[in-house]
Amino acid sequence: MLSYTPPLKDMRFVLEQVLDAPRMLAAMPAYAEVDTDLMRQVCGEAGRFAADVLFPLNAVGDRAGCRYEQGEVRTPPGFADAYRQYSAAGWPALACAPEHGGQGLPQVLNCVLQEMISSANHGWGMYPGLAHGAYACLAQYGSAELRERYLEKIVSGEWLATMCLTEPQAGSDLGLLRSRAEPAGDGRYAISGAKIFISGGEHDMTANIVHLVLARLPDAAAGSKGISLFLAPKWLPDGARNAIHCTGIEHKMGIRGSATCSMQFDGATGWLVGEPHRGLAAMFVMMNAARLQVAAQGLGIAETAWQNAEAYAHERLQGKAAACPAGQDGGRADPIARHAAVQRLLMTQRAYVEGGRMLAYWTGLALDCAEQHADPAMREQAHGHVSLLTPVLKAMLTEQGFAGASQALQVFGGHGYIAETGIEQYVRDARVAMIYEGSNEIQAVDLLLRKVLADGGARLDDWLALVRATAALERDGELAAPAQALAALAERTQAAVRAIAQAAAAQPALPYRVAPDMLRVTGHCGLAWMWLRAARAAIDGQAQDPAFHDAKRATAGYYFACVLPEVEQLFAVINNCLQQSAGGAGACFYPQGD
């Protein structure tokens, strides 16, 4: 049986000691009142809700799954009630603007909330998961009428929202989508088409469901430039049922408590959101918010998996450990946490979870800065950092969600493979996050092609300047070695970008080939940066709570010694691909004649 303890102390360490969030937020007029106490209070309440209400429903949701019957979907026992508590407590409104009924709290606290929800119950979290993105998209692109009619309902949690993109023939490539929207002449549109993989497309949690749907207008160009975005509610303002129906739900590997729906639109009434044919731009507001949230899912899953593996490793006695000769039972066997191989598994999880949390929250703060900083130049710079790190976090943290859950399962051994233990559900649940909201391969292309090469590396350089500045603070003393490693990594990363940009002129396929490696290299720049800052914060905070801060320093040391070296592999692959490319080989390195 698993447990979940909200990691409040670790979160405080990150927010207060490493990132100095209260001071950063103080530079944003909207968050002038967000002080340390308020942040702690929100984290504490979110943690209580996640641990007390959501976590007990996690295994229930997996076992019961959703039931589909004649267009209706029944969510697992307890799910709808948990949602009522969630919206009653005002969680949907957390980071929404006060003028729309929101609490006006910073995005970084939303990151904390999302992490905890996913730690406790990934499947449940899928239902409210898209509400904030829908809110952001409507707030920015919705007409006054749509904003008036839908924003407050979404902010209050009274209605939930979906994102209807995928069609059977159009997944990663939305340009292939076929759903059509015919103008009715009165400002309304009749939407027709079939959508698949729609999370929360139908359920019994809210009285209405607000669908944001991609479709083509009659005069639309082919491809992604002919796609428009529409809002189509399950129930129309006049109380009539809209022609939108769930035709079935998927039987999935994991997140079985989440209803993944096939949706049929049969001339459903909808309203345009944003400009005609510019639907992808509007949808990307929603998508980018969703991608950061998916990163938090990976993080949350990795946290719970690690917590439980850690606890089990201290309980389970097997074999004498060479590392620590004094057996806890005075005799035959040590806790497996004393065995080096188990320590490697646990420390790798921990280095990614804690490092990933620092980088995710840093990015959450950058998002706040991008939205609310008093200085427009700071807003613009922060926006660049967020756009750079969003794909990195989405891919790295979802990979670690799956890998970390699998590592935790390994610590449990044969018991981990048994359903009742619960950890295998985390492995199954985690797997989907590497696919949805843009597969991790798409994230890699987004990062290298659109975020890095497109501006000649300027945005990356701007961010790496912050990284280098941290390293420069530690020229002497006990952190000199990791600081040097960090500075060298930044240097090598920039050199790799230059070499790729140069080679791409003759070999346009090359950046696509090395994009996955460059994404992880960039991620390690961020993780190493954060671990250096954490080590500094731990040294500075040493006097209070030495054991806690020693553990942070030990994990930082582990990250630099045993996790960061992945970059040696990545750079070697990149260099090999560059060389092959220079030799004229590998224009298409896939065997042709097979």
Added chain:
Amino acid sequence: MLSYTPPLKDMRFVLEQVLDAPRMLAAMPAYAEVDTDLMRQVCGEAGRFAADVLFPLNAVGDRAGCRYEQGEVRTPPGFADAYRQYSAAGWPALACAPEHGGQGLPQVLNCVLQEMISSANHGWGMYPGLAHGAYACLAQYGSAELRERYLEKIVSGEWLATMCLTEPQAGSDLGLLRSRAEPAGDGRYAISGAKIFISGGEHDMTANIVHLVLARLPDAAAGSKGISLFLAPKWLPDGARNAIHCTGIEHKMGIRGSATCSMQFDGATGWLVGEPHRGLAAMFVMMNAARLQVAAQGLGIAETAWQNAEAYAHERLQGKAAACPAGQDGGRADPIARHAAVQRLLMTQRAYVEGGRMLAYWTGLALDCAEQHADPAMREQAHGHVSLLTPVLKAMLTEQGFAGASQALQVFGGHGYIAETGIEQYVRDARVAMIYEGSNEIQAVDLLLRKVLADGGARLDDWLALVRATAALERDGELAAPAQALAALAERTQAAVRAIAQAAAAQPALPYRVAPDMLRVTGHCGLAWMWLRAARAAIDGQAQDPAFHDAKRATAGYYFACVLPEVEQLFAVINNCLQQSAGGAGACFYPQGD
């Protein structure tokens, strides 16, 4: 819907062109008649059985699972009938000695059979999975009476066998086991205790089940030196039911068609196998056979996963590929197999599957050599190679079974996460193989501590001499660069072993800490060796079937460019641990004060 095509052409390439198996077997009197035709015939028949009989039951087994009722276990529909066909065709007897009713065919063909069974139906394969190990163990350690009574029944497949080791408190550490065996005075023993995770402990496939059980005699020492091995059948020779009962089956993440039983022994009648208190030595005969078989499971799963991902990637059209501008549909979208990121996923799988097959079959041939070569010195040398590579193959190929299945799922995208597609079952099934028959962490310790450091690296050096000899053949010409990389890798591996051995004197925990890295380094020595040989065979065979051989060379190139660089990460970690160790830090690198 998945499919499985036995990779007969690839297998022939490995057996005939890369490994020259017929010539190697000709040096073994027992296999004088095993020529190319016979090998092809066995492979073809095994493939037909796997594809036609076992594969169609794979999803059935996952969906139906096993049913437990009052001590009885019903296997999934079709499983028992498939087993009848399997034993009627003589497959259990394949690599058993003719004097016990076996077919006397080489172990390498057993590797082929095991790979195909696992490709087709991992869950089903668990039932006959331990029969060959039980046969080998009884043939070597059983009394004349036991051999007479049980060997032929096992060889004919009339009875199946189990391995009863694990107890709730004794998993990786068998020294903790508590089951007891009281001598009855007439050569029989009364065995009592509870065993868990017993694959095929109860089922409806055979009339009798032969349990090989570890238990302690009354005068046994504590720990692993006080463990004896017993044979205890479900039905006694006089027709009475033995006091062995299945008390339940596990609900597992995967291999749901396999009955994983809790077994209760209540004074069950058994006979000693081998000497008192030397049970682990006898059990290890069975265990080593099982470990190679588990390696073949990982390989088989990775093969089917890759086949299906490959086929899907050629069907599914999404997006224009930068790599290959000519779209197959003349228009909007290319098959995803033309996208670089998908190619990376597919090629990584392929490099591991084909490379892993070469190394596994090479080890199968070495096992034949160890058992049957005319020259005792050759037998001893081959035995050393098998003992060295068994833990490497078990860990590397089961990791790739899971990673490869997950990579295949990624190629399927959202569709891969849906149960009906079938690939997610392969991910769930594959996961267990990293745990059972000695977790992969145990394999790493077995390799570095027992197989490498224990003899001062002599066995490793002896094997690496073969590796170097291959590299030395390619000093010039188009394979000079990979040959150089291989020679350098062998050199660095030996240097790392020397450094670890030296540091271990002062830091006994160090080898345990770097054991997982050294296992993968050793695995890459083997894979790089095999890919160099494959590239040579492909060049030599080029004239016949150029497309096939070009693909082999392309995959070899991919292995050296994009897979082998993992060793850069591994050596960096090893060096960092050595340095920490030299600095006196990290005697216990796990945070103590947390």
